[in-house]
Amino acid sequence: MSLKHVSVLLLLLQLSACFTSGSCGKVLVWPMEYSHWMNLNVILEELVRRGHEVIVLNHNASIFVDSGKTTAIKFETFPIDITKNDLDMFFIQLVDMWTNALQDSYWEYLLALQKIFSEYSNTCKDLCKAAVLNKKLMTKLQESKFDILLSDPISPCGRPVTLYELVAKADMWLIRSYWDLEFPRPTLPNVHFVGGLHCKPAKPLPKDMEDFVQSSGEEGVVVFSLGSMVSKMTEERANVIASALAQLPQKVLWRFDGKKPETLGPNTQMYNWIPQNDLLGHPKTRAFVTHGGANGVYEAIHHGIPMVGLPLFGDQPDNIAYMTAKGAAVRLNWKTMSSADLLNALKTVIHDPSYKENVMMLSRIHHDQPMKPLDTAVFWIEHVMRHKGAKHLRVAAHDLTWYQYHSLDVIGFLLACVTIPTYLVIKICLFVYQKLVKTEKKKKRD
Known part of the structure; x- marks a missing residue:
């Protein structure tokens, strides 16, 4: 199973919910960071809008989950031994090791990956321990009398559980994908695809950004972003990219907060943050250079923008491989690509009409669903709440021993x-x- 599925399929594994005597329920959430929280937050806000009570279990070092933000979502914050800066630095080092470390051999690369996952696993375990061993917090949650527990970090008998045993307890899986991205394969009745649930119609851009986009004339613009976890890079890579972008007739909006590259052209503007969805939905956008994160890929599909993929880690190579196979993207190697490679790839997706045609076909598939992805996600959460579980959809294989x-x-x-x-x-x-x-x-x- 790819990392995308491990992280994305846990949308409902992260939820603990109950359905009260009224029409609304109570939802307990164990969130994840970065793009996972962005997607989960969209679902939680919709649940709140529909009258449900949402409680997010959060630690005081969280990077993206902001308990101080004005929102109808409630937060239960517990202390941990590390600081927000420590956690942020850990993720930065993790991504830097994954994307920039040059291994001499395949086996050294595997050992480096093993080290990364071992450290990440230990961090997750420490976070879980901090919550579970907090008696005051656990007592408060137990007094809330949740009727349906879709996420059970502690087994009923008090013994440690394996990941398989924990995952097997999930009543429903919401997968952050859809058949516009995926290839056909059999799925179980308690598996539902909700890819692109965060996508929305484009809103107007800030005035200075809109002026820059409009100055592109008929050539249009290129949007460049490597996501929320990768904002900096080596000077060598930055100059390779800037040199390629400088040779384009299009204007370029580049999300990058590192040192200004020496080869940066006058056609390129750098930003610490960009309204990515709004830019991809702008009529002047011609191409999207992306690391292949699920959120960015789905925004590109939603608005019908061809891509140049620079996959770095996690599910990103998988996502870009799908888009390449479906003729909607060109894939490049982040570590070895030259300025000429990036320039030629951008020219290809901009000027070869097949890329635009293919991504528009995927966009039509994405929009042609009986329900919007967000409505689908909320429906199945409420379905589980209404029926106090979804045992009628849960495959009996989870109850078999390994030899059975x-x-x-x-x-x-x-x-x-x-x-x-x-x-x-x-x-x-x-x-x-x-x-x-x-x-x-x-x-x-x-």
Whole structure:
């Protein structure tokens, strides 16, 4: 399973909900950081708008989950030993190691990845321990009397649980993807696709940004962003990119807060932050250079913008591979691409009409759904709440032992059914043969 699915499918695994005697329920949320929180927050705001009570379990070092923000969402904040700056630096170092470390061999790369995931796993475990061992917090949550627990970090009998056991408890899976991005494959009844739930119609740009976009004339603009987790890069990579962008006839809006590259052209403006969805929905946008994060890819599909993909880590190579296979993107290697490679890739997706046609086809598929992705997500959350679970949709395979799941008990029984009769037949044949041989020998002696 890709990281995209591990992180995205946990939308409902992160939720604990109950349905009260009225028409509204109470939802307890264990959030994740960065783009995962962005998507989850969209769902939570819609639940609040529909009258549900939403409580987010948050620690005091959270990077993206802002409990001080004015919102109808309630927060239960618990203390942890590390600071927000410590956690932020950890993620920066994690991404930097993943994207910029040059391994000499495949095995060294695997060892580096193992180290990354080990450190991340330890951090997650520490966060969970801080919440679970907080007696005051646990007592308060228990007194809330949740009727349906869709996320159970502590097993009923008090023993440690494996990731598989924890995941198997989920009543419903909401996947941050859809068939415009994915290839067809079988899914279970409690799996539903809600990719692009955060996408919205484009809003007007800030005046200075709109003036810059309009100054592009008929050539239009290119939007460049590597997401919220990658805002800086080495000077060498920055100059490679800036040199390519400077040779474009289009104007470029580049989200980048590092040192200004020496090769930066007058056609390129750098921003610490850009309204990405609004820019991709602007009629003058011609192409999108992206790291391949699910949110950015879906905004590009939503608005029908061809892409140049520079995948860095996680689910990003997977997303760009899908878009490349469907003729909506050109993929480049972040570490080895030259200025000429980036320039040619941008010229290709801008001037080859097939890329625009293909991404528009995907956009039509994305928009042609019986319900909007956000409405689909909320419907299935409320479905679980109304029925106090979704056991009627949960596959029985989760209740099987490992040997039952792989049919080893059935295989063993069938082998026994074949082996035992075969053994008996052979023994009988040998016994008869031995008797006949002894009889023949006796006759010869007589």
